[in-house]
Amino acid sequence: xxxxxxxxxxxxxxxxxxxxxxxxxxxxxxxxxxxxxxxxxxxxxxxxxxxxxxxxxxxxxxxxxxxxxxxxxxxxxxxxxxxxxxxxxxxxxxxxxxxxxxxxxxxxxxxxxxxxxxxxxxxxxxxxxxxxxxxxxxxxxxxxxxxxxxxxxxxxxxxxxxxxxxxxxxxxxxxxxxxxxxxxxxxxxxxxxxxxxxxxxxxxxxxxxxxxxxxxxxxxxxxxxxxxxxxxxxxxxxxxxxxxxxxxxxxxxxxxxxxxxxxxxxxxxxxxxxxxxxxxxxxxxxxxxxxxxxxxxxxxxxxxxxxxxxxxxxxxxxxxxxxxxxxxxxxxxxxxxxxxxxxxxxxxxxxxxxxxxxxxxxxxxxxxxxxxxxxxxxxxxxxxxxxxxxxxxxxx
Numbered sequence: 001x002x003x004x005x006x007x008x009x010x011x012x013x014x015x016x017x018x019x020x021x022x023x024x025x026x027x028x029x030x031x032x033x034x035x036x037x038x039x040x041x042x043x044x045x046x047x048x049x050x051x052x053x054x055x056x057x058x059x060x061x062x063x064x065x066x067x068x069x070x071x072x073x074x075x076x077x078x079x080x081x082x083x084x085x086x087x088x089x090x091x092x093x094x095x096x097x098x099x100x101x102x103x104x105x106x107x108x109x110x111x112x113x114x115x116x117x118x119x120x121x122x123x124x125x126x127x128x129x130x131x132x133x134x135x136x137x138x139x140x141x142x143x144x145x146x147x148x149x150x151x152x153x154x155x156x157x158x159x160x161x162x163x164x165x166x167x168x169x170x171x172x173x174x175x176x177x178x179x180x181x182x183x184x185x186x187x188x189x190x191x192x193x194x195x196x197x198x199x200x201x202x203x204x205x206x207x208x209x210x211x212x213x214x215x216x217x218x219x220x221x222x223x224x225x226x227x228x229x230x231x232x233x234x235x236x237x238x239x240x241x242x243x244x245x246x247x248x249x250x251x252x253x254x255x256x257x258x259x260x261x262x263x264x265x266x267x268x269x270x271x272x273x274x275x276x277x278x279x280x281x282x283x284x285x286x287x288x289x290x291x292x293x294x295x296x297x298x299x300x301x302x303x304x305x306x307x308x309x310x311x312x313x314x315x316x317x318x319x320x321x322x323x324x325x326x327x328x329x330x331x332x333x334x335x336x337x338x339x340x341x342x343x344x345x346x347x348x349x350x351x352x353x354x355x356x357x358x359x360x361x362x363x364x365x366x367x368x369x370x371x372x373x374x375x376x377x378x379x380x381x382x383x384x385x386x387x388x389x390x391x392x393x394x395x396x
Contacts, residue, residue, distance in 0.1 A: 052084045055296040056105045056119070059084070060326045068324055095124035107293050112284075115294070115329070118217040122327045125224050131201050131209035132233075133178065140236025141176040143255065146226060149245040150214055151184035151193050154200065156245040159379030161204065163386035164249040171255045176237075178206050179245070180226055182214025216287070219305070219331035227319040230312075239269070240315055243307025248377040248385050250368055253351065254309060257372065270310040270339060272303025273355070273373075274348035288330060295328070302336025303346040306354035306375040317342045365389065366396035 050066065053059045063085055066072045076085070097120040102108050105119060137144070145165050149157055157179050161167075165177040181197075184190035201207040210225050212218060230237065239258055241249065261269065279298045280290035310318075318335070321342040328334040339345060351372035361367035365388035368374065377385065388394060 052082075053296070055292060055294060056101070057295045057326060057328060058297065060122075064324060064326060095121060095126065097121060098123055105293050107291065111291065111293075114215065114217050115291070117213075117215070118329050119294075125221070125323075125327065127210045127212040127221070127225060129209070129225075129229075130183075130211050131181075131197075131207050133205055133208060134233060136176055136178065136205070137234035137237060139174060140234070140238070142173040142238045143175045143251075143258070144230075144234060144237040144240045145175065145177040145249070145251070146240060146242045147177065147179050147245050148219065148222060148243070149179045149181055151181055151197055152190065153245050154193075154196070155379045157200075159382045160245065161206075163382045164251045166251075167206070170251060173255050175251065175255075176234075178208050180222055181207060181209040182212045182218060182222060183209070185213050187213070188215065217329040220327050220329065220334045223331045223334060224322050224327070227315065227322055230315050231319045235312070235316070237312045237315070239266075239309065239311055241307060241309050243373065244305065244375070246377065247307050247354075247373055247375040248368070248382050249307065249373050250351075250371055250389060252389060253370065253372050257309075257351070266311055267313045268311065268344060269347075270303070270308065270314050270344060271347045271349040271352070272308030273306070273352040274301055274303050274346045275299075276301045278302075290329070299333050300336045300340040301345050302332050302339075304352075304354035305330075305332030305335075307352065307373045308332075308335075308346065309349075309372070314339075314344065317344070365391075365394055369394070369396045 050062065050072070053062055066085060076082070099120070101119045101122075105111070108116065108119065111119075145167075147157070147160060147165065160179075161177070167175055167177045169175070184193065186192075197207065197209070201209075208226075208229060210222075212221055212225075214222075226242070230240070241254060243249065258266070277298065280295050281288045282292070283289060318338050322338045325334070325338050325341050328337060336346065349372070351370065353371060353373060354375045356362075356376070357367060357371075357374060365385070368385055368389060
């Protein structure tokens with residue numbers, strides 16, 4: 001009796017399932033006949049045509065995005081391409097001033113001179129290299145230390161050479177150091193130190209210099225020129241540290257940190273002192289002041305320009321995507337923009353202290369032992385801290 005009941009229950013279950021399948025098939029076939037579930041291809045674009053942004057940088061980026069996107073560009077026929085989309089189609093070679101910007105930025109005449117200079121030449125990315133070290137990466141380095149410097153900062157460069165930027169083999173890893181320079185112009189009231197720089201370059205063979213005006217707003221130019229230099233001269237570098245010449249870097253700690261990375265982590269590495277949810281300063285007295293006529297919106301997450309560490313793979317990515325990101329007058333923000341364009345983001349690491357450490361710890365050698373970067377430090381302090389960390393008697 002129990003066996004009969006089990007068979008009956010099984011038959012009812014199977015019949016119920018079959019009936020449910022038949023109903024589904026019937027409903028599906030009915031919907032197909034009505035055409036309600038068929039894939040529909042739109043007969044015309046379903047996106048709206050973009051309207052221009054008023055801020056000059058945002059507009060230039062918007063134009064560049066459209067020009068590099070065949071889907072968005074196809075939204076316009078040849079006869080109806082708007083004037084604002086054609087107006088910024090400039091060539092960057094030769095690098096002549098774009099005088100049209102004087103009327104395209106509404107408050108151009110009232111802006112400080114540094115903005116006028118930047119706006120006139122922001123389309124230019126290519127400058128001649130006047131001092132190069134083409135064979136410095138003949139043996140691809142494990143770590144490339146790239147230091148932003150200026151012609152007159154000889155004492156800082158020398159202190160770095162004698163301390164954390166000492167090239168050669170460190171902790172069984174090859175380290176190469178280079179200094180990135182532009183031109184010190186008479187326009188900025190700099191003395192002529194070209195002879196001294198030439199002698200320095202012959203002696204140390206670590207100077208890379210381009211023929212452009214080395215100013216705060218042109219640090220972004222230095223960034224894109226450096227990315228091009230890596231691409232052509234040092235593509236085999238495993239990792240790159242890029243920073244200012246007034247920071248102290250614990251190269252020992254950086255090498256130790258890199259040694260412990262997994263392969264995927266090492267490939268996409270970009271770490272530093274990351275700033276999030278930031279936006280342009282509107283106070284004209286602030287060094288980083290940006291007018292609304294130039295940029296609107298928030299900044300993407302970015303690592304403070306005092307120094308950050310990234311992989312050779314990320315360097316190649318930045319080189320590629322930077323060609324589709326309009327130059328911005330703040331270089332570390334610009335690098336954050338390029339990272340976002342490339343689908344990556346910077347990772348915050350507590351070892352990067354771009355806003356210094358507490359004063360009570362600054363004379364303690366052990367305070368630097370676990371850090372990778374501290375900003376700022378004088379040339380004398382760099383040498384002293386390096387001596388602390390290099391001492392076999394250090395016990396932290």
